Amino acid sequence: MVRACSSCKVDKAAVKRPKTGKAVCKKCFFGLFEDEVHQTIISNKLFSKGERVAIGASGGKDSTVLAYVLSLLNRRHSYGLDLFLLSVDEGISGYRDDSLAAVQRNKVEYGLPLLVVDYKRLYGWTMDQIVQVIGRKSNCTFCGVFRRQALDRGATLLKADKVATGHNADDIAETIFLNFLRGDFPRLSRCVDAVTGRGSELPRVKPFKYTYEKEIVMYAYFKQLDYFATECVYSPNAYRGHARQFLKDLEAKRPSAIVDVIHAAEQFRFPEPGNPDVAMPVQRKCERCSYISSQRLCKACILTDSLNNGTAAQVNRFSTNKFSSNE
Amino acid sequence: MTTLELQFGGGLEALFSHKKQMEVRVPDESVRTIKDLIEYIRTTLIRERHDMFISQGTLRPGILVLVNDVDWELVDAREYVLKEGDHISFISTLHGG
Numbered sequence: 033m034v035r036a037c038s039s040c041k042v043d044k045a046a047v048k049r050p051k052t053g054k055a056v057c058k059k060c061f062f063g064l065f066e067d068e069v070h071q072t073i074i075s076n077k078l079f080s081k082g083e084r085v086a087i088g089a090s091g092g093k094d095s096t097v098l099a100y101v102l103s104l105l106n107r108r109h110s111y112g113l114d115l116f117l118l119s120v121d122e123g124i125s126g127y128r129d130d131s132l133a134a135v136q137r138n139k140v141e142y143g144l145p146l147l148v149v150d151y152k153r154l155y156g157w158t159m160d161q162i163v164q165v166i167g168r169k170s171n172c173t174f175c176g177v178f179r180r181q182a183l184d185r186g187a188t189l190l191k192a193d194k195v196a197t198g199h200n201a202d203d204i205a206e207t208i209f210l211n212f213l214r215g216d217f218p219r220l221s222r223c224v225d226a227v228t229g230r231g232s233e234l235p236r237v238k239p240f241k242y243t244y245e246k247e248i249v250m251y252a253y254f255k256q257l258d259y260f261a262t263e264c265v266y267s268p269n270a271y272r273g274h275a276r277q278f279l280k281d282l283e284a285k286r287p288s289a290i291v292d293v294i295h296a297a298e299q300f301r302f303p304e305p306g307n308p309d310v311a312m313p314v315q316r317k318c319e320r321c322s323y324i325s326s327q328r329l330c331k332a333c334i335l336t337d338s339l340n341n342g343t344a345a346q347v348n349r350f351s352t353n354k355f356s357s358n359e
Numbered sequence: 360m361t362t363l364e365l366q367f368g369g370g371l372e373a374l375f376s377h378k379k380q381m382e383v384r385v386p387d388e389s390v391r392t393i394k395d396l397i398e399y400i401r402t403t404l405i406r407e408r409h410d411m412f413i414s415q416g417t418l419r420p421g422i423l424v425l426v427n428d429v430d431w432e433l434v435d436a437r438e439y440v441l442k443e444g445d446h447i448s449f450i451s452t453l454h455g456g
């Protein structure tokens with residue numbers, strides 16, 4: 033027998049919330065889900081009135097739910113935001129086509145303007161062409177660097193003040209683990225922030241920082257939101273896959289594990305840049321494309337050069353850590 | 360025999376020739392609980408890439424199950440006893456951000 037909702041005590045419970053273990057009905061689940069995202073937005077000051085916000089939209093579950101919920105909260109709480117959908121076309125045939133079609137449907141359904149930027153036009157190379165040259169080993173390195181910059185370029189074209197991404201609590205816990213395992217302290221301290229690049233020209237915000245993947249999928253299921261689920265045809269990111277499976281196994285035993293990892297990482301403190309004990313890279317601008325960079329040329333320009341002059345395969349061999357693109 | 364309505368989503372439909380819904384009739388003596396149903400799906404419905412569905416002999420963590428649109432964690436999960444006409448959804452959370 034299904035128990036009654038622990039929140040309204042009236043309707044039949046439909047979801048067991050992983051964070052709290054509480055059983056709630058559909059209606060209360062929607063309300064709690066939306067309120068928690070609203071709380072994350074307010075308490076981390078993710079947005080200010082009048083801002084233009086580009087939502088990184090892949091057509092997948094996270095960004096689809098993000099676009100839906102941000103539109104809804106923007107109306108409900110009068111954030112006064114101008115929202116846009118921003119998609120990146122990596123040029124991967126048979127993969128991106130279907131997911132971009134899902135974004136096109138979101139554009140119509142949510143009434144949000146959409147901009148698609150593509151690798152071919154930005155860098156002169158599609159991912160399909162890059163993989164032909166460098167093989168399937170570390171192509172995620174190229175893709176990660178290119179995607180990050182493509183989103184920023186697209187956001188600039190939209191005159192956006194901020195980029196909102198669909199990174200959820202599970203993604204963030206996973207990234208914490210990965211950065212820890214790589215000994216990547218600068219990223220370890222940054223990856224847990226709800227806002228990265230605060231004070232820069234284009235901060236990135238994560239309204240789903242505390243939102244469980246399970247709840248995002250449940251929300252999409254009950255609301256019948258239209259998203260596209262597939263694995264990238266080139267995704268060989270085995271290391272991340274292990275971290276992911278490890279966390280899912282932990283979560284199955286103790287659902288609060290995800291948010292506990294995030295809370296633990298929030299307590300990490302690292303020396304400020306300038307402290308000689310830990311070299312934190314200083315940010316400047318790429319001499320060629322003026323994208324933000326810690327070296328003379330930005331990563332995207334270095335990688336594009338290596339593709340154009342035929343040395344990409346070598347760059348690739350030494351790239352695992354230096355160019356790792358995950359935040 | 361028990362008639363069940365199965366639904367697959369979140370990328371799992373790829374295992375079933377991209378069919379998101381299907382009706383199945385399962386023998387009620389061998390397929391009594393969802394645990395049995397998972398085994399039935401593994402052995403009779405899936406032809407390849409079993410690891411997308413099963414991990415270490417059980418449903419892969421990260422796949423959500425709903426029984427008549429109710430989280431299976433609220434209805435005894437694996438031990439839920441199937442009833443005629445039940446709608447069982449398997450939705451993966453593991454694919455595509």
Ligand SMILES: [Zn+2]
Pocket residue numbers: 037038039040041042043056057058059060061
């Ligand atoms: Zn309720």
Ligand SMILES: [Zn+2]
Pocket residue numbers: 318319320321322323329330331332333
């Ligand atoms: Zn550059």
